[in-house]
Amino acid sequence: MAIRAAISDRCSKLSSSSLGARSLSSWWGNVEPAPKDPILGVTEAFLADPSPDKVNVGVGAYRDNSGKPVVLECVREAERRIAGSFNMEYLPMGGSVKMIEESLKLAYGENSDLIKNKRIAAIQALSGTGACRIFADFQKRFCPDSQIYIPVPTWSNHHNIWRDAHVPQKTYHYYHPESKGLDFAAMMDDIKNAPKGSFFLLHACAHNPTGVDPTEEQWREISHQFKVMGHFAFFDMAYQGFASGNPEKDAMAIRIFLEDGHPIGCAQSYAKNMGLYGQRVGCLSIVCEDEKQAVAVKSQLQQLARPMYSNPPVHGALVVSTILGDPNLKNQWLGEVKGMADRIIGMRTALRENLEKLGSPLSWEHITNQIGMFCYSGMTPEQVDRLTKEYHIYMTRNGRISMAGVTTGNVSYLANAIHEVTKSA
Amino acid sequence: MASTMFSLAFATPSASFSLQHNLKSKLKLGTSSQRAFSGKDFVKAKSNGRTAMTVAVNVSQFEGITMAPPDPILGVSEAFKADTNELKLNLGVGAYRTEDLQPYVLNVVKKAENLMLERGENKEVATIQGLSGTGSLRIAAALIERYFPGSKVLISSPTWGNHKNIFNDARVPWSEYQYYDPRTVGLDFAGMIDDIKAAPEGSFILLHGCAHNPTGIDPTPEQWEKIADLIQEKNHIPFFDVAYQGFASGSLDQDASSVRLFAARGMELLVAQSYSKNLGLYGERIGAINVLCSSADAATRVKSQLKRLARPMYSNPPIHGARIVANVIGIPELFSEWKKEMEMMAGRIKSVRQKLYDSLSVKDKSGKDWSFILKQIGMFSFTGLSKAQSESITNKWHVYMTKDGRISLAGLSSAKCEYLADAIIDTYYNAS
Numbered sequence: 015m016a017i018r019a020a021i022s023d024r025c026s027k028l029s030s031s032s033l034g035a036r037s038l039s040s041w042w043g044n045v046e047p048a049p050k051d052p053i054l055g056v057t058e059a060f061l062a063d064p065s066p067d068k069v070n071v072g073v074g075a076y077r078d079n080s081g082k083p084v085v086l087e088c089v090r091e092a093e094r095r096i097a098g099s100f101n102m103e104y105l106p107m108g109g110s111v112k113m114i115e116e117s118l119k120l121a122y123g124e125n126s127d128l129i130k131n132k133r134i135a136a137i138q139a140l141s142g143t144g145a146c147r148i149f150a151d152f153q154k155r156f157c158p159d160s161q162i163y164i165p166v167p168t169w170s171n172h173h174n175i176w177r178d179a180h181v182p183q184k185t186y187h188y189y190h191p192e193s194k195g196l197d198f199a200a201m202m203d204d205i206k207n208a209p210k211g212s213f214f215l216l217h218a219c220a221h222n223p224t225g226v227d228p229t230e231e232q233w234r235e236i237s238h239q240f241k242v243m244g245h246f247a248f249f250d251m252a253y254q255g256f257a258s259g260n261p262e263k264d265a266m267a268i269r270i271f272l273e274d275g276h277p278i279g280c281a282q283s284y285a286k287n288m289g290l291y292g293q294r295v296g297c298l299s300i301v302c303e304d305e306k307q308a309v310a311v312k313s314q315l316q317q318l319a320r321p322m323y324s325n326p327p328v329h330g331a332l333v334v335s336t337i338l339g340d341p342n343l344k345n346q347w348l349g350e351v352k353g354m355a356d357r358i359i360g361m362r363t364a365l366r367e368n369l370e371k372l373g374s375p376l377s378w379e380h381i382t383n384q385i386g387m388f389c390y391s392g393m394t395p396e397q398v399d400r401l402t403k404e405y406h407i408y409m410t411r412n413g414r415i416s417m418a419g420v421t422t423g424n425v426s427y428l429a430n431a432i433h434e435v436t437k438s439a
Numbered sequence: 440m441a442s443t444m445f446s447l448a449f450a451t452p453s454a455s456f457s458l459q460h461n462l463k464s465k466l467k468l469g470t471s472s473q474r475a476f477s478g479k480d481f482v483k484a485k486s487n488g489r490t491a492m493t494v495a496v497n498v499s500q501f502e503g504i505t506m507a508p509p510d511p512i513l514g515v516s517e518a519f520k521a522d523t524n525e526l527k528l529n530l531g532v533g534a535y536r537t538e539d540l541q542p543y544v545l546n547v548v549k550k551a552e553n554l555m556l557e558r559g560e561n562k563e564v565a566t567i568q569g570l571s572g573t574g575s576l577r578i579a580a581a582l583i584e585r586y587f588p589g590s591k592v593l594i595s596s597p598t599w600g601n602h603k604n605i606f607n608d609a610r611v612p613w614s615e616y617q618y619y620d621p622r623t624v625g626l627d628f629a630g631m632i633d634d635i636k637a638a639p640e641g642s643f644i645l646l647h648g649c650a651h652n653p654t655g656i657d658p659t660p661e662q663w664e665k666i667a668d669l670i671q672e673k674n675h676i677p678f679f680d681v682a683y684q685g686f687a688s689g690s691l692d693q694d695a696s697s698v699r700l701f702a703a704r705g706m707e708l709l710v711a712q713s714y715s716k717n718l719g720l721y722g723e724r725i726g727a728i729n730v731l732c733s734s735a736d737a738a739t740r741v742k743s744q745l746k747r748l749a750r751p752m753y754s755n756p757p758i759h760g761a762r763i764v765a766n767v768i769g770i771p772e773l774f775s776e777w778k779k780e781m782e783m784m785a786g787r788i789k790s791v792r793q794k795l796y797d798s799l800s801v802k803d804k805s806g807k808d809w810s811f812i813l814k815q816i817g818m819f820s821f822t823g824l825s826k827a828q829s830e831s832i833t834n835k836w837h838v839y840m841t842k843d844g845r846i847s848l849a850g851l852s853s854a855k856c857e858y859l860a861d862a863i864i865d866t867y868y869n870a871s
Contacts, residue, residue, distance in 0.1 A: 048746065102721055144754075147752050178752070293759060321605040322570070322608070323577070323753075329722075329760070
C-alpha cells in the first residue's frame with residue numbers, strides 16, 4: 015500500500031511541474047547513496063589521499079616490490095599472439111570451450127576421471143564473483159528451500175551475492191580470534207549440527223580475509239563429516255597458485271573431497287593468479303552423476319547467464335586459453351605465479367620480523383602462519399582508523415592487510431605504524 | 440520513505456509470493472523451465488537421494504534437473520553450424536556480416552586497442568558500464584525491482600526474446616503493448632497508444648530507440664512526439680533499449696533522435712546502450728546503463744546504487760571492450776573513421792534490402808506488395824512468414840531464421856538475394 019501512496023505522491027509532484035523544464039522533483043527521490051563498498055571503497059579513499067607516505071594494503075590486487083600493478087609476461091605474450099588474429103564474435107552462451115577445458119584440468123587434475131567421463135557441467139563465468147552468483151541463482155532455482163552456510167568471516171561480497179540471489183544465509187564458525195587461527199572444533203560442530211544435505215561455502219585455499227586454511231588432516235575430517243551429513247560443498251577457489259606458489263598443492267582440499275566422492279561445485283578466478291583482474295574471467299563447474307546430467311545442468315547454467323549478460327567476454331578467455339594451452343607459456347605462468355607467491359611469503363616474514371624487532375608485546379606469529387594474499391592482523395576497527403588517519407595506511411576495517419601491497423620499501427613504515435597503534439593494546 | 444521502500448524491496452513473504460506467482464504464470468507461456476521452478480519434484484528426488492546417500496556418496500543434489508530448451512535465437516546458429524548443406528544461409532542471429540558473409544572487425548577498432556582516454560560526463564546522468572545491452576537492461580531491471588517493487592514494465596509485442604527472460608529473472612512484472620500489425624506488416628500505432636494509456640500510472644515503458652528488433656518497424660517522428668505526450672501524461676518512465684545506434688539510418692545522431700526528443704522535454708528516463716553491433720564488439724560485452732535524472736544529486740545516488748547492484752553480479756565490468764570504445768569515441772580521427780564505417784555497414788544493409796525487394800518484386804507474379812522490406816529499418820526484417828513457414832524454409836531451403844519470421848539482413852549478401860527471394864516466395868505461397 016505504501017508503494018502506491020509513494021508513487022501517486024511522486025506522480026502528483028511531477029504533474030504539477032511545467033513541461034519543457036527538467037522538473038526538480040525526481041522519480042529517484044527515495045534512492046539513498048549506497049554505502050561505500052568496504053573493500054573497493056578503501057582504494058577510492060587511498061587514491062584521494064595526497065600524502066606521499068600513503069600505503070594501500072586494502073584491496074587484494076597484487077603489486078610488485080615497487081608497489082606497481084603487474085601484467086605477467088606470459089599474459090603480454092598471449093596478448094601479442096591474440097591481437098588482430100581473432101574477430102570479436104559472440105562466444106557461445108557457456109563461454110570459451112578451450113578455456114573451460116583448461117580450467118577444469120587445473121581444478122580437478124589433468125587426469126581426472128570426472129573430466130574423462132564428461133561428468134562436469136561447466137561454464138565460463140565473470141571471474142569469481144560471476145561464478146558464485148550463477149551458482150547462487152542455480153541453487154535458488156533448483157533447491158529453492160535451501161540455505162547457504164558461509165564462514166565467519168568471509169569475503170564481504172559473498173553475503174551480497176547470495177542475498178541478491180535470494181538464498182537465505184547461515185554462518186559457521188571459522189576464525190578463532192584468540193589464536194588468530196582456525197576454530198576447528200566449533201567449525202566441526204556447526205557442520206554436524208546443520209540439517210543434513212545443507213549447502214556450504216568453502217574457501218579452497220588462502221582463505222579471504224583471514225589467510226587461515228585447514229591443514230590436510232583437518233580437510234580430511236571435514237570431508238568425512240560432509241559425507242556423513244550429506245552436505246554439498248561449494249568451493250570458492252580465487253587463489254589457486256597464489257597460496258603456496260604451486261597450483262596442484264593449492265587444489266588439495268578439492269582433491270580430497272573428490273577422492274571421497276563428493277559431487278562438488280567450484281568457482282575459479284583468474285583475477286589474481288593470472289593478474290587478469292579487469293578482464294573478468296573465471297569458471298563455474300558442478301560435478302554431476304553422469305554426462306547426461308552434466309549436459310542438462312550446463313544448459314540450465316546458460317539459461318541463468320542469458321538474462322544477465324547473454325554470453326561472457328571473450329578477451330580474457332582468449333588470454334587464459336592461449337597460456338594454458340601452450341606448454342611453454344604454461345610453464346612460464348607457473349614460474350611467474352610462484353614468483354608472486356614467494357614475494358608475498360617474503361613480505362610476511364619481513365613484516366613479522368620488523369614488528370618483533372620493534373619490541374611489540376604482542377605475538378605476530380600469525381603473520382607467517384597465515385597464507386595467501388591476506389593477513390588478518392587482529393587489529394580493531396579503531397586501530398585501523400588510526401592507521402589511516404595518522405599514517406595514511408589504507409586497509410579494510412576488519413584489520414585485513416593485503417600483503418600484496420607490502421614492499422621492501424614500505425614494510426618498516428607499516429610495521430612501525432602497526433606497532434604504534436597496538437603497543438598499548 | 441526511503442526506508443519503507445527498502446524494507447518493501449526486501450519483500451515481505453506475501454509480497455514475494457505474489458511476484459513469484461506472477462512469474463510462474465508468465466513462465467507457462469514461454470519455456471519449459473517452468474518445471475525447474477517446482478520445488479516439489481526436487482524435494483521428492485532429494486529425499487530419495489538422501490536415503491541413498493548413506494549407501495553411495497555419488498548421488499547428486501540435482502536429480503530433478505531437466506534440459507533447458509535451446510535459446511530461440513542463439514540456438515539457430517547452433518543448428519546452422521550443424522547443417523552440412525552448402526546452400527545454407529544464416530539469417531538467425533543479428534551479427535553483422537560482410538558481403539562475403541564474414542565477421543567484420545572495424546578498422547577503427549583495430550587501431551584503438553591499446554590506449555585509454557577519459558570522457559567528460561553529463562552530471563545529471565548516472566551511467567555505469569554494463570555487460571552490453573543484456574547486462575545494462577538487467578541492472579536497470581534490478582534497480583526497478585529494488586526501488587519500484589510492484590511497478591510493471593511494458594514491452595512491445597513482439598520484442599527481442601531475451602527481454603522477457605531479463606525481467607523474469609529480475610522478478611519485475613511485465614506486460615505487452617501492441618506493436619506489430621500483421622495486416623500492414625507495420626506499426627499498430629493505435630494499439631500501442633491504447634495499451635500505454637491503459638497501463639497503471641508510473642509504469643516503465645520499454646522502447647526500442649531505433650531499428651526495432653525483431654520487426655524493423657520504427658515510429659515516425661510525429662508518432663514519437665505523441666508517444667512522449669502520452670508517457671508524460673501518465674507519469675510513466677521511458678526506458679530505451681538502444682542496441683543499434685548508427686545501424687538504422689547510418690547516422691549516430693539521427694538514430695538517437697527518439698531518445699533526444701524525450702530528454703529535451705525534461706523527462707527522466709533510462710537508456711541501455713550496446714556496442715555489440717555498431718562497433719562490432721559483440722564478444723567483448725560492452726555497453727552502458729544510463730539513468731537521466733532531474734538533478735546531479737539524484738544521479739550521484741542512483742549511480743551508487745547501480746554499482747551496488749552490479750557488485751554481487753560480477754563486481755566490476757570487463758575492461759578490454761571499454762578501452763576500445765573510450766578510444767574510438769575519444770579520439771576525433773577515430774571517431775570520424777567510425778562514423779564512416781558505420782555508414783558503410785548501414786549502407787550495405789540498405790542495399791541488400793533494396794536488392795531483396797527487387798528480386799521479390801520481379802519473381803513474385805502475384806503482385807503482392809513487398810515494400811515493407813524497404814520501409815523497415817535496421818538489421819532485421821519481419822517477413823510475415825509464420826512459425827511453420829519459418830521452419831519449412833529452414834528444412835527445405837537451408838535458410839536459418841528465427842521462428843517469429845525475422846530475418847537478419849546483416850547475414851545476407853547481395854549474391855544470395857535471389858536465392859532468398861526464391862525461398863521466401865516458395866515458402867510463402869506453398870508452405871502452410
